[in-house]
Amino acid sequence: MITKNDTSSSQPVLTRNDFKLDQPVKWCAGCGDYAILSAVQNALPEIGMKKEDIVFVSGIGCSSRFPYYINTYGFHGLHGRAAAVATGIKIANPMLSVWIVTGDGDSMAIGGNHFIHILRRNIDVNILIFNNKIYGLTKGQYSPTSPKGLITKTSPDGTIEPPFIPGELAMGAQGTFFARALDTEPKQMTDIFIKAAQHDGTSVVEILQNCVIFNNKIHQEITGKDVKDDRVIYLEHGKPMIFGVEHDKGLVLRDFGLQVVRIGENGIAEKDLLVHDAFTPDIALHYLLTRMTYPEFPVATGVIRSFPCEPYDQALERQVIRSMEESRIKTLEGLINTGNVWQL
């Protein structure tokens, strides 16, 4: 059995400085990516891996420069293809902790096919999607997550495409772990990244990230300091689904759908609220939570789904090991001299 979180006691204690590089970070001043990088550097010492056993893989886009800024092994690949590269790395060596850093264009548009299939297979990697709902590196075209009607360089009259909700796609593809984080909440991000690393299988973390140049404040209406508490719900396993500045709003299930209620109104008490179960295999409620959008609902953050399930890489490793043990053929020499062989 392969466990990636085998922490031997002799291992040196790591700090965030172990994952810093002396190379300059070249994102725009004020970019949300800096906070994410910092949160990842805070999370890595906590996941119980040696620093040389961690690999960051990326595709193309602003987010995908990430591997160049973190002191682990890193591979910066092609637009949309990080999932495939990471799959190869993880299958080749299941002992590695493999992270994919991607954006909404990289993962939802050009890499959409790889995104759904890595989830379907449940390859044990962690995918961080920096969702700024815009193409930043190509300077301001709409992305598959841009809200309908968004005016951009390629949608001068507003987009006419409904956007993807990454979590919806993740669950449609049988994803086993989905979390949402805000680039404005470093502590929550770090905590979520650690949980993603601990999950056996593909972990998807969508980070609502701000592009300060081409889509500034796109998440502001829910992440703004003054409104956030009323418009975001932070889900924690085993805890009731409560939100609001006054800590008085909650979620209940009615008529096959979620509903926002107020504690104390219409006889609602805290015990009537839904209690979050991230670990249930049943996807229905996770799906509803993922789809919640402002203004009708608060946007769900935290670990929405974390259902442990044997990853592809471990299952393959198991088949290989069993086959090697059971077969009488141990080498190619044995194979090519077996069967229809003629001595002339």
Added chain:
Amino acid sequence: MGIKKRKIIELEDAVVKFAGDSGDGMQMSGAQFSDTSAFVGNDISTFPDYPSEIRAPQGTIAGVSGFQVRIGSKGIKTPGDRADVLVAMNPAALKTNLKWVKLGATIIIDSDSFDVKNYQKAGFNSDPLEDGTLDGFNVVRAPITYLNFTAVKELGLDSKTAEKTKNQFAVGILYWLFDRNLEYGEKFLDDRFKTKPVLAEANKKVLRAGYHYAETIETLESRFQIIHRGERKGKFRNITGNTAVAWGFIAASERSGRPLFLGSYPITPASEILQELAKRKQLGVKVFQAEDEIAGINSAIGASFAGNLGVTTTSGPGLALKSEALGLAVITEIPLVLVDVQRGGPSTGLPTKTEQGDLMQALYGRSGESPAVVIAASSPSDCFDYAYMACKIAIEHMTPVVLLTDGYLANGSELWNIPKIADLPPIVPPIVPDNTPDFKPYRRDPQKLNRFWAIPGQEGLRHRIGSLEKEDVTGYVSHDPLNHEKMVRLREEKVQRVANYVPELKVWGEPTGDLLAVGWGGTYGAMISAVEELQQQGKSISLAQFNYLKPLPRNTEAVLKGFRKIIICELNMGQFAMYLSALYPQFKYLRYNKIQGLPFMIEELKRKFNQVLEGKE
């Protein structure tokens, strides 16, 4: 009833073609007859010829599936131009194959299938058995369908199952015709139907029925005997090009100590490599069937980054999809082998037919200056050697290598002298030791110019590589103009220096003369056969068959210089000729091209060479 003593005709070699409906079991019959021939010491070369439809409507030209085998005493290098014996299970099979049959050949037909409806469906206006179409051939009209049913009657099979054994009747006739021991054929059937003993029994019954039928009938006046020269020594097996590629990869993995990872997507005619390797978990092989061609190659690149021998397999359309990632392997300088089993193009083209149309795509089909090593195998069995060499070059020189085979090599088979794996040349991966002080990912070996392999998990070597241009030595992202030019030239020079580590170009025949026939890759069998036949007639002709295409062998220019005329023969519009013209413009190149989805025939090459030698090009 006494059995008539028949005349024995001794032959150096014979070509047998099996043809019938896609579901008639022609591929199995061919394999069975080939294996038995190899068992008794014949040399063999086989070539299946099947449509891209799985089961086209019964009795139509589109549904004809064929399998050609040439058996001989020794030195068989092609499955042969034309058949000495044709098995035609229906009129469509006869119609399709009659033009590939030698005059005077024996044609075995299932006369039960030659009714008006069927011969019209095949495009005959009148009954070919009666209208003189088959004049000059030795025709064996056997009521195969009827005799087959009679033979299996007592087993009580349903008619659909019973129908499936009729190919064995034809095979039985052939076993008698070539004096083959039935035991080999029966053993083949026992192996094939291991889990279905009733089917094995039914097939064996029909095989014997066919044999005894041939023994009895009057039309077969003679039997064939392949002259046994007994000159081949060693251990042999029959191998297809696709299997040979798969095993070459495993050999390279064992010799290099790098675990084998295949990332691939099914595509005709390359899928058998994927299927073969998927069966080799017992040897530690990991196979990932990706969601598309792009994921196939990218996963292989990831596996190589993680220290495996990453390989990917495809055909022309898949190579097009993989070209961006091949460029990624070029700039990250990662070991990677890509096999392109070429088929007729462009686009979906002729999926089951052979062609050499992907040379330019392999050499240049990427963005930017993107040099990769390109090599080509030239026979089904040497696919093993070139797959091995592709891996050796990829690993030792830290570069992607494109291995070109083709549908003809991939599905064709021949006897393979089984090598000792320990005798193969060593493969030494340039892996950086842990904690090497001042490690830099793009520092190079001064001779080969390869960078070194530092593998995730190794201590003290954390580094980052990727698709952006890299600064020399440090590997940092760099947009510096002079650095870019330096890196472009370094990558090209690294590939060129591979020529110092591969064999020189061989010339079959005199090193100087009137005509140098030039080919590359899978045309070798027909080329060498044609050239040798003309040499035996005293003609001044030699052959240079290229396996190393980029870089070209160091002595290429010296070889070309030795001949008054050079003719380049290719199954495309002249891509290699264009390439040689660009690199060695001082020579004049004649061209001979065929673009029919078919391999060269020996006789057409000979005709062309004779024309050129006589000054009539």
